[in-house]
Amino acid sequence: MRRFRLSLAAALAASLVLASCGGDDPEGDEEAAEPKGTGDAQVLASTWPLTGLDVTGDASAEKKHPVMVVKIDNTASAAPQVGLGSADLVVEELVEGGSTRLAVFYYSQLPPSAGPVRSMRASDIGIVKPADGVMVTSGAAPVTINRVKGAGIEFFGEGSPGSYRDSGRSAPYNLMVRLKELAGSIAEKPARPDDYLPFGTSKDLPKGQKATSLAATFSAGRTTNWSFQGGQYRNDNTYAADGDEFTADTVLVLRVQVGDAGYRDPAGNPVPETKFEGDGQAMVFHGGRLVRGQWSKADLASPLKLRTKAGKLTVPAGNTWIELVPAKEGKVTFGK
Known part of the structure; x- marks a missing residue:
């Protein structure tokens, strides 16, 4: 059904001139920029669904394979x-x-x-x-x-x-x-998937507070550390091969509920299950600053939504690392 709607939107876009719509103003009287990937099908095809970044040249973001x-x-x-x-x-x-x-x-x-x-x-x-x-x-x-x-x-x-x-x-x-x-x-050649995140631009973000490092603690044995260097976030304790690291434009921390999956691993450890639905605290680290908000997902299949008290919150287009940190056992600290 999603692919049908996307194809229909593409046909309509070829014959109609659509008026652009202003986005929600996150704070103040200035009009917020229209987030990438939320316009008509032609706009969607010109941005990547997992990053919101523009596709270079005349290429389309509709690949011949799924995510x-x-x-x-x-x-x-x-x-x-x-x-x-x-x-x-x-x-x-x-x-x-x-x-x-x-x-x-x-x-x-x-x-x-x-x-x-x-x-x-x-x-x-x-x-x-x-x-x-x-x-x-x-x-x-x-x-x-x-x-x-x-x-x-x-x-x-x-x-x-x-x-x-x-x-x-x-x-x-x-x-x-x-x-x-x-x-x-893979035989199926799907249409471009929907945007994974509510993408926007850096200018869309509220000012927030300074935060040039962060530590996402999942357990007593695992903390993932990030530092803001050269305009991006670098994982200080990555296991990636040299030169093959993931460099994040944004680190999105979501505090989530964690339950019991109902079985144990071969070593006898209980297997946890992250409940990635409902709502919780969100922390958007971008540009050396932290913006606080709330996340929500209606159910497991639903897209992620972000908000502040002032209204809709977006993630600046780029490469994003999402930390699903347990709301009870985990913690998040940051430095200025």
Whole structure:
């Protein structure tokens, strides 16, 4: 149905001249700029759905493959992580044992290889579903597989086209994927997906407060540290290969509820489940400043919405890293 609406909008845009609409004024009397990716179908086709950035030249943002989300391990055993530098967007989520795992989103470009690929969680449903994406995973517990299938998310495990074991790594941290090969095997050629975030510009953001570093603590054993350098945020404790790091224009911290997935991992650790629906506190780190707000998602499949007391809050177009920090056990600190 979404693809039909997009095609219909494209046909109408070719024959009609549409009047532009002003966005909500976040604060003050100045008119806010129209966020990227929220206009007609021609505008949508000229911006990337995961970054809001303009497509260069006359190219279209409608690729011949869906959004591809690779589950990548985020522990020292995974080093070096491969392919992060080509990602459009990354979501970090809590898993068992206090560690975190990455859901790495690819659409505008596909790296030659990505990994190490690890298993998916029920938490991924709320992360992947709004993008109409497919997941690349090493597998999952039977209960998770049933839930992911029930949510209508397609996934590709070991043995799928493009997957291989790197002999230079130790199992289970040696499963990798050649995304271009996998993408070529997927029969469905979808239309451009909807924007993953409510994109805008830096000028749309309220002034906020100065914050040139931040620490997102998921557990006693995992804190992800960021510093603002040269106009972007750099992950100070990344496991990415040198020269293949993900550099964020924005770090979006969302405080989320975490429950029990109902089973344990092979080591006996209870598996947590991030509840990526409902609402909670949001913190937008951009340009060396922090803007506070609230996030909401009507359900797991719904897009993310952001607001301040003054009205709608947008994320400046660019590469975004999303931290899903537990509201109770986690914490977020920042420095000026």
